[in-house]
Amino acid sequence: MATIDNLPTLREVIETHQLAAKKSLGQNFLLDLNLTAKIARQAGDLSGSDVLEIGPGPGGLTRGLLAEGARKVLAIEKDARCAPVLEEIAETYPGQLEFIIGDALAVDPLQSLQKPIRVVANLPYNVGTELLVRWLTPKQWPPFWDSLTLMFQKEVALRIVATPGSKAYGRLALLSQWRADVQIMMELPPEAFTPPPKVHSAVVHLKMLPEPRFPANAKVLSRLTAAAFNQRRKMLRASLKGQAPDMEDRLVAAGIKPTQRAEEISLEKFCALAREVEKG
Known part of the structure; x- marks a missing residue:
């Protein structure tokens, strides 16, 4: 499948808009629209939900989310070079895509989203863990999100789902599993990305628990x-x-x-x- 809509392939998008991945932004692009659609499906039925996406880049996952029927997608992208690409996608899906050029660590997404909200993102490696911890530690619980479907380095994904007695077991496992059901949904090799990272990646799905699994301050x-x-x-x-x-x-x-x-x-x-x- 070359495309999932009437838009150009992602390789064409990157070439047209000169979107070479920037290491300083933690960018590694997925160019296979089959894969980005598959990741979007790991979040479940999106038809009744708004979706928050961090780091859309050339828009492969964004297009997957919209094609899978997301009610609305809010994409936050730090790289201003991606604005024309996201604008083209927004025109193809009228009223369904809003994007903000800014730092996901500094933007409040709730002004643009209605519950239920799912977060689905191929997170930039350099901010992925920090964002996850923020989403798991709001001032009040339950949080704004129903589920998180996130791509991390495989090492981080294994830390999220780790069990006692393993080397990967630590604070990230406890924090994640205290307030969510966690599961690794799929793994991706380095060659799936452009440029290929030095590590494997994995998609983790976290489903919010209405109350923490066990009572504790x-x-x-x-x-x-x-x-x-x-x-x-x-x-x-x-x-x-x-x-x-x-x-x-x-x-x-x-x-x-x-x-x-x-x-x-x-x-x-x-x-x-x-x-x-x-x-x-």
Whole structure:
């Protein structure tokens, strides 16, 4: 399939608009419209949802989202060179695409979107993790989004879905799995991109939970997991000793052996510990 609409192929778009990928912007473009449409489908039925896309670049995923029936797409792109390309797509899908040239870390998308909202993006490698953490740690829960369907470096994707006992298990797994169901949907090799990155990539789907999986104070849980995993080789009685004067007693009360290490502790046990520590 050369195209999914009446617009030029992505290679033609890049050549016409001189859109060579910029390393400084973390750009690696997917030029296969079959692939971008497949990624769009990982987000589920889009017909009743608005979609937030970060870093559309030449618009391959944008076109996939619109072709899959998204009610509206808001695309935020830092690279001003992409504006004419996105304008052409907007003309092909009247009233369905709005784009903002700006920094996704500084733009409030909610002024342009109506719930339900799904986030679908081939995230620039240099801001992907930061954006995910922001979306998972709003001041109030539930968040503005129903689901996140995001492409990361495969290493980051594995950290999101990691389970206790694995090297990839850490704060990102706990943060993601505390408030969402997480799943790797597909993997992509370097040669799928232009230019090819040095690493494999993977698409992760996170479905928002109405309430966190286990009760815990978010700030306390964050503080405990930061201390535990910043010294993950140490036993918890050592890495967490500054968190409470009677830390060993609190660990035992939460069902955790003080001699265990952070990577051995499940999300449920970390939440139990957060509740014990919060008692003061």
